[in-house]
Ligand SMILES: Nc1ncnc2c1ncn2[C@@H]1O[C@H](COP(=O)(O)OP(=O)(O)OP(=O)(O)O)[C@@H](O)[C@H]1O
């Protein structure tokens with residue numbers, strides 16, 4: 001396996017099987033993916049083709065049945081669980097379809113949480129949380145708790161949370177899945193802006209708008225990558 | 233921060249948390265009471281034995297104090313032999329009998345009457361008047377109060393076989409004092425008079441029911457008990473420790489009850505806490521899966537969940553402590569109203585260590601009970617947890 005400079009993700013021969021009633025469901029059947037620093041990649045394909053499975057394997061959430069993943073220079077599944085967890089906390093950002101902010105914490109506290117877990121001093125994380133909420137356009141709602149925010153606003157808070165520890169790569173699984181078209185478009189704009197500023201993004205989506213905004217599209221079907229194109 | 237969030241989540245679900253807390257407080261109170269009950273009676277019995285300074289008891293062979301009517305024949309002589317054992321400071325003979333107060337032609341109920349040696353006795357403390365001389369008695373404080381008997385009053389007493397003969401056999405005695413009788417149950421009427429008088433009136437010359445023995449300063453009770461047993465082998469000599477051990481044996485039933493009820497309280501506490509924490513964790517399943525995904529360490533999530541259990545338990549203790557003490561006082565009053573139990577005893581011992589033990593147990597249970605949902609939350613496969621929440 002090579003370790004090219006500027007390579008963020010390097011996945012080889014990924015097979016993922018889920019045990020199911022004594023049998024195995026094969027969600028990924030041999031996938032190779034490379035993502036370089038600064039790329040924004042959309043992963044598309046029909047429902048059930050293995051997009052979420054791939055994202056989880058690439059991001060260090062779920063080990064593959066077979067195959068290897070290098071993420072940010074580390075052999076991801078050669079690391080123990082704790083080290084993988086620390087890597088996710090400090091160098092990777094996550095955005096999910098359901099925002100899953102902590103309902104009892106304010107928007108600012110939700111953004112502070114990953115920083116607190118990473119040991120960032122209180123004052124610094126408070127300032128940064130405010131800055132990030134400003135960045136996603138929620139500077140005026142920092143004290144509000146998620147139940148009092150709209151879906152789009154909650155997803156913005158989730159994005160700010162994903163950015164908290166200055167990740168080198170962000171993984172997003174259906175980030176616009178729960179949002180209406182206009183709100184979704186705002187989130188896409190936010191991603192494009194992040195990408196222009198140098199963040200690497202891998203976005204799973206079946207939203208054509210999201211796919212269009214990504215310079216590179218990886219197309220999946222039935223557990224395999226069937227096409228990978230860079231938009232001119 | 234995630235610990236704070238966890239606790240805030242408890243606070244948000246106020247009604248449910250309050251109900252659970254009430255339950256935890258009740259079982260913490262029960263556990264506290266059972267811990268206090270397990271040792272209370274024996275301990276206060278020991279205190280009571282020692283309070284007069286006469287810590288040893290000498291009884292007829294194989295018989296515990298006042299367990300039967302049996303006496304020590306030739307007791308006066310035995311008493312003299314005991315007094316000569318080195319280390320003995322004082323010997324207090326007691327002869328138990330029953331007398332009745334006779335008024336006109338009718339005799340009252342039998343009164344527990346003790347023959348004692350004035351000036352060397354361990355059964356009462358004078359609160360008024362003086363020790364009884366010949367033809368005199370000391371009455372218990374409830375008897376004085378309930379029957380209007382004062383120092384200087386006279387009583388007609390009939391004892392033993394004389395009862396059926398009515399007033400013909402009765403003799404007049406003068407009340408020399410009122411005493412606080414240490415071993416009496418609540419509101420008990422009893423009498424004490426010089427032992428010779430009881431021996432004569434009941435036709436048991438020289439007989440003694442038991443002796444209390446006071447050890448000289450610095451003499452170990454158990455050592456002295458062994459020396460007396462060697463010098464006077466025809467009687468049983470019991471140190472406070474042995475008497476307490478015997479009491480413990482007799483109260484085994486109480487301790488078993490306390491153990492069973494205490495265990496039930498612990499199980500109920502554990503179930504309450506793990507149920508309430510489990511519900512909270514299930515409700516935040518998606519949040520917790522997301523926290524794990526973004527890289528929050530398992531240990532930290534476990535800590536947050538366990539802290540919920542600990543805080544519930546601690547808050548339950550805070551509410552349970554006064555409740556438990558109040559319940560102990562009520563129960564004590566009920567149990568002590570059983571006849572035959574000295575009013576000075578208590579079934580529930582207030583011992584700081586015991587209270588701390590009970591409270592510590594509750595809090596430990598809280599932590600353990602929190603571990604169950606905590607481990608479940610961090611052990612489930614992460615990809616599965618993320619999927620489940622999306623369903
Ligand atoms: N934990 C699991 N246990 C069993 N089967 C699973 C599990 N996770 C995924 N699968 C199966 O693997 C296949 C791929 O699932 P995956 O979620 O990766 O698809 P997807 O492309 O993300 O679909 P969608 O667009 O609907 O989100 C599906 O057939 C799914 O049923």
Ligand SMILES: [Mg+2]
Pocket residue numbers: 051052053173
């Ligand atoms: Mg999916």
